Amino acid sequence: MADLITLEEYKIAKGLTKLDDDTRLASLISAVSQLVKTYCATSFVDYVSTDKVETFSFDYDTYTIQVNEAPIISVTKVEERPNYSSDYVELTTAAFEYYADIAVDCIYRTTSYGYGCWPKGPGGVRITYKGGFTSIPQDLQLAVIDLVTYYKDNEYKERRTIGTASMANTPTSTQWRNVGFPDHIKRILDLYKHIQV
Numbered sequence: 001m002a003d004l005i006t007l008e009e010y011k012i013a014k015g016l017t018k019l020d021d022d023t024r025l026a027s028l029i030s031a032v033s034q035l036v037k038t039y040c041a042t043s044f045v046d047y048v049s050t051d052k053v054e055t056f057s058f059d060y061d062t063y064t065i066q067v068n069e070a071p072i073i074s075v076t077k078v079e080e081r082p083n084y085s086s087d088y089v090e091l092t093t094a095a096f097e098y099y100a101d102i103a104v105d106c107i108y109r110t111t112s113y114g115y116g117c118w119p120k121g122p123g124g125v126r127i128t129y130k131g132g133f134t135s136i137p138q139d140l141q142l143a144v145i146d147l148v149t150y151y152k153d154n155e156y157k158e159r160r161t162i163g164t165a166s167m168a169n170t171p172t173s174t175q176w177r178n179v180g181f182p183d184h185i186k187r188i189l190d191l192y193k194h195i196q197v
Contacts (some may be wrong), residue, residue, distance in 0.1 A: 003033040013145045025152065032139045032147045038138075039181075040067050041194040044140070048132045051076050054119070056125040061083045063108055063115040068194050069131030070105035077128040078107060084122045105131070125138055143188035150182060 007026050011017070046052075047069045056065055078098045079088035079109050091097035097110045107127055109116040118125050136144075151157075181189065 001034075001038075001043060003029050004027060004036060004044060005033070005141055005148075009141065010148060012144055013142075014162050023145070025148070027147050028151055029144075032144055032151065036144055036147065036189060039189055040192045042192070043068065043132060044136060044192075045132050046096065047130055048073065048134055049128060050128065052053075053126060053127050053128045054121045056127070057122045058118055058120050059102060061117045063110070063117055064092050065107045065109075065118065065125060065127065066105055066129060067129060067131060069129070071131060071133070072102050072193070073130040073132070075100045075107065075127065075129045075133075077126075079126045079128075080109075080119050080124060082121075082124075084124075088126055100129075109193070119158055137192075139188050140192055143185050146185050147181070150185070 007022060007029060010025060010029060039048075052069050054067060056155075078091045078100075080091060081088045091101065096110050097116075099108045099110045100106075101108060109118045
């Protein structure tokens with residue numbers, strides 16, 4: 001899948017003109033991009049021009065679905081089924097059966113007079129849509145660049161020796177439930193983290 005930054009973007013941000021370890025940096029960029037996608041539970045760029053198909057299961061009454069790949073670019077198809085032995089039936093906006101609210105990245109189950117409820121049960125709703133960023137936000141790019149540098153310079157190691165000097169890093173953070181990212185990086189990634197319910 002696509003990286004969140006390019007090697008050239010990294011080199012420009014770091015003021016690098018020539019570098020012997022471009023291969024290592026390219027590998028780190030791919031690894032960090034995947035790490036950020038996994039941590040945030042969204043791909044950001046992989047479904048901008050390709051449909052994503054998501055299935056949702058509910059054991060409670062709700063009329064709202066928030067998709068993983070935000071922001072929503074377009075909705076191709078919304079389908080539901082009353083139980084998992086039934087076939088999916090496509091819903092339409094012409095019949096007021098769903099409403100895609102692009103501003104908040106939600107799909108609402110509607111009727112001609114208001115809200116309805118999505119069917120309960122495993123795989124009750126299937127949504128096909130495009131979503132993500134056509135251009136990665138600059139703060140997210142900065143977090144990815146800083147995280148690549150964090151791994152490139154081995155800042156994740158607790159103790160490093162450079163020449164005759166020794167430096168102790170604090171590998172963890174003071175932030176609650178931290179996964180080990182530096183605070184300034186985690187703060188940005190948490191802004192884009194998709195909370196799965």
